[in-house]
Amino acid sequence: MNTTLSEYELLQSLAEKYRAAGYTVEIEPDLSYVPFDLNGYRPDMIAIKEDTKLIIEVKLKIQRVSIEHLQAIAQLISEHQGWRFVVVTADDVENGYFLNTQENYPTWSELSKKVTQIPLIIDSIGNAASLVYIWGLVEAVLRRYAVDSSIPVENFPFTRMAKHLYSIGELSIDELNLLLTIYTSRNKVAHGYNTEITRDTLNQLVNFINKVLSSWGTDKCHSS
Secondary structure (H helix, E strand, C coil), X not given: CCCCHHHHHHHHHHHHHHHHCCCEEEECCCHHHCCCCCCCCCCCEEXXXXXXXXXXXXXXXXXXXXXXXHHHHHHXXXXXXXXXXXXXXXXXXXXXXXXXXXXXXXXXXXXXXXXXCHHHHHHHHHHHHHHHHHHHHHHHHHHHHHHHCCCCCCCCCHHHHHHHHHHCCCCCHHHHHHHHHHHHHHHHHHCCCCCCCCHHHHHHHHHHHHHHXXXXXXXXXXXX
């Protein structure tokens, strides 16, 4: 990474937060710290805590991240037990998402169980509030899949994450458009605006979740 002052400060801030969370950190490490070949890639940082070993790419802005380039690196790293590739931006450092581990994301079985609770939740709190709950499951499904498939977008804002999953063929254009449309409604509800949410809108999201759970949660990811 080309370390301008602001990038250097970001690296130092990130390292301090990882150390505070109990990690041993090396900034711009020698490749001898990694016990396998990275095919010429040089990470910005390595953070290790017990069995969790992170190889970290740091970027000031999410717009500067070339996921296509980094995905190959992520998949290479994922072949080695205990090692994981993480992309961290300045926004991630501020909100703390970079500290998420695989265990922070619900398992496929946990997600399936949450989906079965949706009808009771709708009857209890109504359509608008239920949209916020169901949307959380939508994002959880996408982020779980990104982690399991070594697609380094799990900490990205929803829109950027979804568009990348579409660009690599994991979402259809109809699915992307559906999610982006409902995302606008979800944001209005979450920010206190009066917004009519129909049961059909909720059903569309539930159908999407069930579809991807059936596909990603079994055939592709082989996760519990």
